[in-house]
Amino acid sequence: MSIQNTVERKANISSQAIFSKSGKDRYLLKMEWDSTKPLLAIIMTFPSSADELIFDQTTMLVRNGAIKNGFGSVSILNVFSSINNEKPKSDKNNTSVVMRECDIADTILVAYGRGTSHTEEKEAFLLALYEHYQDKLYTIIDSKGLPFSHPLSPLAHNWNIQKLTVEKK
Numbered sequence: 001m002s003i004q005n006t007v008e009r010k011a012n013i014s015s016q017a018i019f020s021k022s023g024k025d026r027y028l029l030k031m032e033w034d035s036t037k038p039l040l041a042i043i044m045t046f047p048s049s050a051d052e053l054i055f056d057q058t059t060m061l062v063r064n065g066a067i068k069n070g071f072g073s074v075s076i077l078n079v080f081s082s083i084n085n086e087k088p089k090s091d092k093n094n095t096s097v098v099m100r101e102c103d104i105a106d107t108i109l110v111a112y113g114r115g116t117s118h119t120e121e122k123e124a125f126l127l128a129l130y131e132h133y134q135d136k137l138y139t140i141i142d143s144k145g146l147p148f149s150h151p152l153s154p155l156a157h158n159w160n161i162q163k164l165t166v167e168k169k
Contacts, residue, residue: 042111
C-alpha cells in the first residue's frame, strides 16, 4: 500500500537477558539494533526486574541514550546482581559477565549515580575496571558538571559522555 508523503522505517532489535536460575539475580540485559556500530557497556548499581521483553524506565532511557550517541548495542550491567537490592557476599557469575561484556565493548560507561550506599564496593569495582579498561572507561556528566550520573537523573537525560580518570588512593 502506498501512502503519499510518507517514509516507512523499520528496525529489528534483539534483546537478551541472563538471570540466575532462582530469578533473584540479573547478570545482563543486552539489546542490539545495529551490529555495524560501536558496542556500549553501561554499569549501574543494582538491576531491576526488566527482562528481554519488559523494560522499565531506566532500560528505556539507557537504550534511547545509546541510540542517540551512535551506539549499535548496549549491555546493561551492575555492580551487584541482586534484583531485590540485597548485597551479595561474592558473585562470581556477575563478575564473569561484567568482564566478558567489558572485554567486547568499545565504550564502558560508569553510571551508577552519586548515592552514598555501597561506596566501598563501588570504589573497588571502579578501580578494577580502571585497571583493565582505562582506555575505554567513560561516565555521564550531568548538566551541573558532575560525573557518575545515573540515566534516571533528570539532569542527565541528555548524555554528556566524558573520559573517566580515576585517582588511586
